[in-house]
Amino acid sequence: MGYHITPYITEEELRVRIKELAAQISEDYKGKEVLMISILKGAVVFLTDLMRAVSDDVSVSIDFMVVSSYGDGTASSGKIKITKDLSVDVTGKNVLIVEDILDSGNTLSKIVDILQSRGVNSLKIVSLLDKPARHVHAVPVEYTGFVIPDKFVVGYGLDYGEKHRNLPYVGIVEFTED
Numbered sequence: 165m166g167y168h169i170t171p172y173i174t175e176e177e178l179r180v181r182i183k184e185l186a187a188q189i190s191e192d193y194k195g196k197e198v199l200m201i202s203i204l205k206g207a208v209v210f211l212t213d214l215m216r217a218v219s220d221d222v223s224v225s226i227d228f229m230v231v232s233s234y235g236d237g238t239a240s241s242g243k244i245k246i247t248k249d250l251s252v253d254v255t256g257k258n259v260l261i262v263e264d265i266l267d268s269g270n271t272l273s274k275i276v277d278i279l280q281s282r283g284v285n286s287l288k289i290v291s292l293l294d295k296p297a298r299h300v301h302a303v304p305v306e307y308t309g310f311v312i313p314d315k316f317v318v319g320y321g322l323d324y325g326e327k328h329r330n331l332p333y334v335g336i337v338e339f340t341e342d
């Protein structure tokens with residue numbers, strides 16, 4: 165099956181919205197420390213733009229985690245395994261999870277459980293995209309960039325078979341018969 169990519173959220177729209185999210189985050193964490201945790205790989209493009217838009221009145225540090233789904237096949241019902249853990253201790257920290265997209269919520273809900281169990285001081289989530297039609301697990305997301313329909317999207321970090329992460333915009337993948 166072939167496919168093509170139709171632009172959906174432009175570079176300019178991303179820039180404007182990320183600035184708004186960062187302004188809100190800058191206000192909420194003013195004078196505090198925040199550890200931004202990005203789940204590789206999809207959220208890395210968003211993290212790098214978001215962190216640079218946050219005011220220096222916030223003391224920002226970053227770290228990364230890699231998780232993979234395993235167990236019974238589908239990502240939405242499977243368990244997750246930490247493939248690469250954080251390099252810092254999160255005990256007592258204000259953690260902001262930076263995600264690319266909230267789909268079923270499986271991954272995020274499990275990461276929230278893991279981080280809570282490590283005794284964080286506070287835990288919030290910022291997700292660039294949200295697909296409400298797909299939610300299976302309730303995940304409290306404080307900051308959402310764009311609510312999108314139930315379509316498969318790529319670009320700005322998001323992939324289809326590891327490709328198209330480099331697109332500077334978000335596009336919808338449209339599958340064709342040929």
Ligand code: IMP
Nearest residue numbers: 206266267268269270271316317322323
């Ligand atoms: P969840 O555990 O079902 O919420 O899956 C979330 C992860 O699936 C995201 O972090 C993405 O890596 C991936 N994902 C979900 N929807 C899309 C999409 O439309 N395009 C690309 N990746 C997606």
Ligand code: MG
Nearest residue numbers: 205206207264
């Ligand atoms: Mg991801």
